[in-house]
Amino acid sequence: MAMADAPAPTAEYTDEELEAGRLLFARPCTFVKSVVRTADLPPDGPIEVAFAGRSNVGKSSLLNALVGQNALARTSNTPGRTQALNYFDLSDETLMLVDMPGYGFAKAPKHLVDGWNQLIHDYLRGRQSLRRLCVLIDARHGLKASDISLMEGLDSAAVSYQIVLTKRDKISAPQLEKLIADIAVVLKKHPAAIPQVLATSSRKGLGMAELRAELAMLAAPANSD
Secondary structure (H helix, E strand, O other): OOOOOOOOOOOOOOHHHHHHHHHHHOOOEEEEEEEOOHHHOOOOOOEEEEEEEEOOOOHHHHHHHHHOOOOOOOOOOOOOOOOOEEEEEEOOOOEEEEEOOOEOOOOOOHHHHHHHHHHHHHHHHHOOOEEEEEEEEEOOOOOOHHHHHHHHHHHHHOOOEEEEEEOHHHOOHHHHHHHHHHHHHHHOOOOOEOOOOEEOEOOOOEOHHHHHHHHHHHHOHHHOO
8 A cells, every 4th residue: 555655735834934944943952841730830931832642642753753853752652651741942942842641541540640631631721831732643543532522622721723643654645635634624613723734754754844834933933922
């Protein structure tokens, strides 16, 4: 089966926007802190972009590919490995990246999972610095009930979010095109959703330039007031 190396039918970016994304993510990105309690969140300040997804969706791999570092975020085949809000500083507080705990299933005691869920809820409800949440979806599986539940909560909290497909190289180009079209129909029912779907592959680097361009526009001075 032919894999989806061809450009996906998603948002288009100008050369200037792509270059701005390249320059922003060429800067150093460093780990700041792990947060397990709402009280330990850093003060609201630089623009934050958070990344959420079902456990084992490839979130850590995407973050590593996005910033061009092999070990910024830890990867694991064990679902639920990320157990805190992990903060990463991109370019002297121009943009903060936040790696959130996976949802859907986690190999951990229920009281710990409940604690993570409460932390996520509190963060999404009350974080003024949060400019966007990237909801990662495995291209092989599409939207699941747990994804829809998260999206409904984000709609209620008025948190802007965007669907970012992972592992797009694992399906064919026609399958990817149909998946994006199907998701676009669903997104019309969700008021806080950004209509454009981004499709990525951490392994092959596909879609990373577009994702960097999108996030660079959020971090631009004109968008930071």
